[in-house]
Amino acid sequence: MKRLVILAAAGLLLVACGGSGVSPTTPTAPSKPTAAVAITTFTVQSSTNTTAGLESVERIIVTATPQPQAAATSGYKYTVNITLRESGGVVATISAADLTFSNASGTIGATHFDNPLVTAANNKVPANGTADTKSLTSTDSDGSKGAATKVSVSLTGFDDNQHSLTVTGTADVPRILDLPVIKSFTASPSSISPGESSSLKWSVSNATSITIDHGIGTVSTTGSKTVSPISTTTYTMTATNGDGSSTKSTTVSLSYPDVEYRVSGYRASSITYANASEGTSQVADVLLPWSYTFSGAHAGQFLYVSVQNDMPSGCVTADIYKRGTLYKTSQSCGAYVIATASGSY
Secondary structure, three states, rough: OOOOOOOOOOOOOOOOOOOOOOOOOOOOOOOOOOOEEEEEEEEEEEEEOOOOOOOOOOOOOOOOOOOOEEOOOEEEEEEEEEEEEEEOOOOOOOOOEEEEEEOOEEEEEEEEEEEEOHHHHEEEOOOOEEEEEEEEEEEEOOEEEEOOOOEEEEEEEEEEEOOOEEEEEEEOOOOOOOOOEEEEEEEEOOOOOOOOOOEEEEEEOOOOOEEOOOOOOOOOOOEEEEEEOOOOOEEEEEEOOOOOOEEEEEEEEOOOOOOOEEEOOOOOEEEEEEEEOOOEEEEEEEEEEEEEOOOOOOOOOOOEEEEEEOOOOOOOEEEEEEEEEEEEEEEEEEOEEEEEEEEEE
């Protein structure tokens, strides 16, 4: 906190002490008081600067209470908020603010703001009152000099008695936590039919350990993994380093056909079924299991599958599934028996 107090020198009254021909000195008028404006609150919030089109993870800047900031991959962004208090009993107008950012290597950059106080304050600090600046945002898109560790401010203006004012202050910029960056984590294809596979692919930087759930476990910074889930599954990657953890998820969805006929057993002499065109099809001498699927079924469409056992013993089963859910089932056991399942969509 800095306070600028301009002290007016008291006027001197010169008095003639006798002697003819000497005119008395006219008293000097007292100086008008000067506004005394000081910084009472100077907070800095920063984050790495977001770069469009690149996937990355949150980075965190610690202020009084840690706050997560925007995802980032290049440069830095700083937001400064300042509260001013006037204690000299004179209204002060703040017309400009200049922020200068630095670190151990020297000055990183500077930003100038005209009319920096919030709109409601009309750029004035009331006599014996307070006023806040707007959120003064400065972006370092380069970032090659590293993050700032300090920011200084110079606020300039004048008071109602036409005295010029300069108020200065400095604040530390808290360290940005350098969390792992999950550049990408995808599933291709993202939608599969039952029994099909999808490939998980990823790229991670700045991590000491990386894991994927659902039994996949520890993985390297780049790689791929083939998965064949039996239901829609969301896979979550967790990347960790000394500053904390970052996560990213991707989902493999199972897309079921409208209708699926499944026949199980050992061998069928014939299978007869209602096909997608609402006609009847037949296959003969089939080694089981066997299945047939189609989509585009309409309400009320007739569904039918029948199987004849081609063995002198054992069982055959005919099932009808609607969008992955068992709808009808029939089982027959014995020599050359027939199992039939039927219904409507």
